[in-house]
Amino acid sequence: MSQQPDRIIIFDTTLRDGEQSPGATLNKEEKLTIARQLARLGVDVIEAGFPFASPGDFEAVQGIAEQVGTPDGPTICGLARATQGDIQSAGEALAPAAHKRIHTFIATSDIHLKHKLRKSREEVLAIAPEMVAYAKTFTEDVEFSPEDAARSDPDFMYQVLEAVIDAGATTVNIPDTVGYTTPGEFGALIRGIAENVRNIDQAVISVHGHNDLGLAVANFLEAVKNGARQLECTINGIGERAGNAALEELVMALHVRRQYYNPFLGRPVESEDALTNINTREIYKTSRLVSNLTGMFVQPNKAIVGANAFAHESGIHQDGVLKNRMTYEIMDAQSIGLTDNQIVLGKHSGRNAFKTRLKELGFELSETELNKAFLKFKAFADQKKEITDWDLESIVNDQIQQPPELYKLELVQVSCGDRARPTATVSLRGPNGEELLDVALGTGPVDAVYKAINRIVDIPNELIEYTVHSVTAGIDALGEVTVRLRYEGRIFSGHAANTDVIVASAHAYVNALNRLYEALQNPRVIPQGTPVTSRV
Numbered sequence: 001m002s003q004q005p006d007r008i009i010i011f012d013t014t015l016r017d018g019e020q021s022p023g024a025t026l027n028k029e030e031k032l033t034i035a036r037q038l039a040r041l042g043v044d045v046i047e048a049g050f051p052f053a054s055p056g057d058f059e060a061v062q063g064i065a066e067q068v069g070t071p072d073g074p075t076i077c078g079l080a081r082a083t084q085g086d087i088q089s090a091g092e093a094l095a096p097a098a099h100k101r102i103h104t105f106i107a108t109s110d111i112h113l114k115h116k117l118r119k120s121r122e123e124v125l126a127i128a129p130e131m132v133a134y135a136k137t138f139t140e141d142v143e144f145s146p147e148d149a150a151r152s153d154p155d156f157m158y159q160v161l162e163a164v165i166d167a168g169a170t171t172v173n174i175p176d177t178v179g180y181t182t183p184g185e186f187g188a189l190i191r192g193i194a195e196n197v198r199n200i201d202q203a204v205i206s207v208h209g210h211n212d213l214g215l216a217v218a219n220f221l222e223a224v225k226n227g228a229r230q231l232e233c234t235i236n237g238i239g240e241r242a243g244n245a246a247l248e249e250l251v252m253a254l255h256v257r258r259q260y261y262n263p264f265l266g267r268p269v270e271s272e273d274a275l276t277n278i279n280t281r282e283i284y285k286t287s288r289l290v291s292n293l294t295g296m297f298v299q300p301n302k303a304i305v306g307a308n309a310f311a312h313e314s315g316i317h318q319d320g321v322l323k324n325r326m327t328y329e330i331m332d333a334q335s336i337g338l339t340d341n342q343i344v345l346g347k348h349s350g351r352n353a354f355k356t357r358l359k360e361l362g363f364e365l366s367e368t369e370l371n372k373a374f375l376k377f378k379a380f381a382d383q384k385k386e387i388t389d390w391d392l393e394s395i396v397n398d399q400i401q402q403p404p405e406l407y408k409l410e411l412v413q414v415s416c417g418d419r420a421r422p423t424a425t426v427s428l429r430g431p432n433g434e435e436l437l438d439v440a441l442g443t444g445p446v447d448a449v450y451k452a453i454n455r456i457v458d459i460p461n462e463l464i465e466y467t468v469h470s471v472t473a474g475i476d477a478l479g480e481v482t483v484r485l486r487y488e489g490r491i492f493s494g495h496a497a498n499t500d501v502i503v504a505s506a507h508a509y510v511n512a513l514n515r516l517y518e519a520l521q522n523p524r525v526i527p528q529g530t531p532v533t534s535r536v
Helices: 028-041 055-067 084-094 110-117 121-135 154-166 183-196 216-225 247-256 258-265 280-294 315-323 351-360 367-383 389-400 445-457 501-521
Strands: 009-012 045-049 075-081 100-107 142-147 171-176 204-209 230-233 343-345 408-417 420-429 435-441 462-470 479-487 490-498
Touching (some): 009 204, 028 045, 028 055, 028 280, 045 055, 055 075, 055 084, 075 084, 084 100, 084 121, 100 110, 100 121, 121 142, 121 154, 142 154, 154 171, 154 183, 171 230, 183 216, 204 216, 247 258, 280 490, 408 445, 420 445, 435 445, 445 501, 462 501, 479 501
Parallel strands (some): 009 045, 009 230, 100 142, 142 171, 204 230
Antiparallel strands (some): 408 420, 462 479, 479 490
């Protein structure tokens, strides 16, 4: 595969590296939901997971390969360490995809060789091409990463890259695994590879990087100027530790400043052609979906997709924007799919109008899912006079993207005030259909509800995060609640929306507990004898 110098390939690793964020674990159906949206977004490659890590990951990658990896869809990729077992597992999981890629890796930095792999440079130099050649027996599209490339000896890395390209690697990915490098250094690293790897013209140069110093996006943009043509990123920048380079920031930087980047891609400065295949109008929707399903809240001042990204409070800014939006806005909010809060449906709207509007918003629901969402819509429409697109999105996310209801909330009732002890009565339907009831006191109404639920479910856990935000303006707005629980080092998230924040809080907590309960009943088994790590 030769490089495509006039276009940037967007490789999304939300479902692999992004899912490694504490508490962001997704089940198969949730991964499929996100993968379908990533396809609508227009990403070129979806890294769907790490098939060897667990049976659950294998099934999720296989499901995405079957349902999203269509002939006109994106390339579906699976991660594999440079071992035959990993590569075979990835090859088998990816088999149904029309376009598939195996991404294999091994460390090349001396610190990793000495302390993690306990191998010599000579051993790594032999293993890497051998495993790339093995991966080629499953697919022609093979990507190789020298883990911790940013801290590797360049001359040794050049040797490894030449060897894997000779063995058939079509993409070589240069990861800043620990988020250590700076833009100038990273640009020089990519330039050095372009100039010193003799067969680099036979592969695409890719970059992957973490945001520990807040420099991931800047590093990637500098890499583009020096020859990188694939960017490995995640929605909302989620990922291990401080996360990854954010897809939305990279894409919009390349879109807004395309005349600056055009010459580096061999294009005329004045060219208005897009530098990526991304449909930018799907960005905001994708961001919201990933945030809801992972429980990873997007900070209000987050670039591109934060709630304040297009808000203006300063009088000077407001005056300028009213006269001409370009005075203080460098991009149109509609370009990322953020539209005005139109009233689209009400309590008299029928099922067909509801279904049609959801389809226009990009939701493809089964009949069962549609029926559940419609019932919830009618219930909210009786409480709210105005139902907006954002409300509809929240309703769908709340109703169809939840874990199995092993415990189901039947009733929540609270009594509180400045002269009363907050008291909650909670009724749950248990796994065997039995009704479970308890009453508890708390420091506030939510605390009382959570204490009552905890006594019923009786699973030890630690509440580490509780967030509430309004979907739309107004006293009758839907309140979205996200909670994260910790149990024996693992984190489980729950999400719910309701016009009553107390009810939403109860549902979100029960959702998180259902994930925890499901994990205790059906633990994912990691193969014995080989500690699994996927920190590329």
